Amino acid sequence: MWIEVIGYAASALVAASLLLTSFVWLRMVNLAGAVCFVVYGWLIGALPIVLTNSFITLVNIYYLGRLLSADLSGFSYVPVDENRAGHFHEFVEEYRKDIAKFYPTFSWPLAEKAMSGDGGIYLALRNLGIEGFACFLPVSNLDRDDIPPAIHDYVQKELYPDRSLYISADYITRRYRGIGLVSRLYNRLLQELPSTFSFLVVVIASESRSTHRFLRRNGHIMQGRYDGYSLYVKTLR
Missing domain, CATH: 3.40.630.30 (Gcn5-related N-acetyltransferase (GNAT))
Known part of the structure; x- marks a missing residue:
């Protein structure tokens, strides 16, 4: 049951990120959702979910770094x-x-x-x-x-x-x-x-x-x- 909660939380975070007007917060919330999906995919043994959201996590980290270090x-x-x-x-x-x-x-x-x-x-x-x-x-x-x-x-x-x-x-x-x-x-x-x-x-x-x-x-x-x-x-x- 608690594994499903992680999956629902991940879905909610990703959906919520799309409603945000700030690129910084959009990336941060989307990053949290992607990490939750990585954990969820690992727990249920779904490698495609792990690989896809690991890539999304790295993309979010990269662009967050660029945004927060903007000159x-x-x-x-x-x-x-x-x-x-x-x-x-x-x-x-x-x-x-x-x-x-x-x-x-x-x-x-x-x-x-x-x-x-x-x-x-x-x-x-x-x-x-x-x-x-x-x-x-x-x-x-x-x-x-x-x-x-x-x-x-x-x-x-x-x-x-x-x-x-x-x-x-x-x-x-x-x-x-x-x-x-x-x-x-x-x-x-x-x-x-x-x-x-x-x-x-x-x-x-x-x-x-x-x-x-x-x-x-x-x-x-x-x-x-x-x-x-x-x-x-x-x-x-």
């Missing part, structure tokens, strides 16, 4: 200017669906408002290619239809709009998630914020567990859920 020094974090605005628009269009999974309230009009001087956008560049961005603008410059109305009303009543900054997105491409790049981009943003801001406001998809974990690790506190969105606030000073 992040090649990344630079720069604000969007007139020369980069067109490339940034192309990036947003290419990754629109993936961005919406994590930051469903982000929109191109919000990005344009941020670039117009009301806020700002930082890009994460590698070899001059965009791999992520952070978009922010003061809450006082948001219209009621820019974010869910219930969240807009909460922020207006419970916080100080003129001292609060709305992070509409802090996005990194799937390839570089889980290796610290998003934290570097986020920290760069915090370093550049004017001292007049005391609160960061973030609205994310309620089902985005990885983003929940990232925000909690960085000192954000969830204020509640509104119409399928989760509202987080971080006190800066």
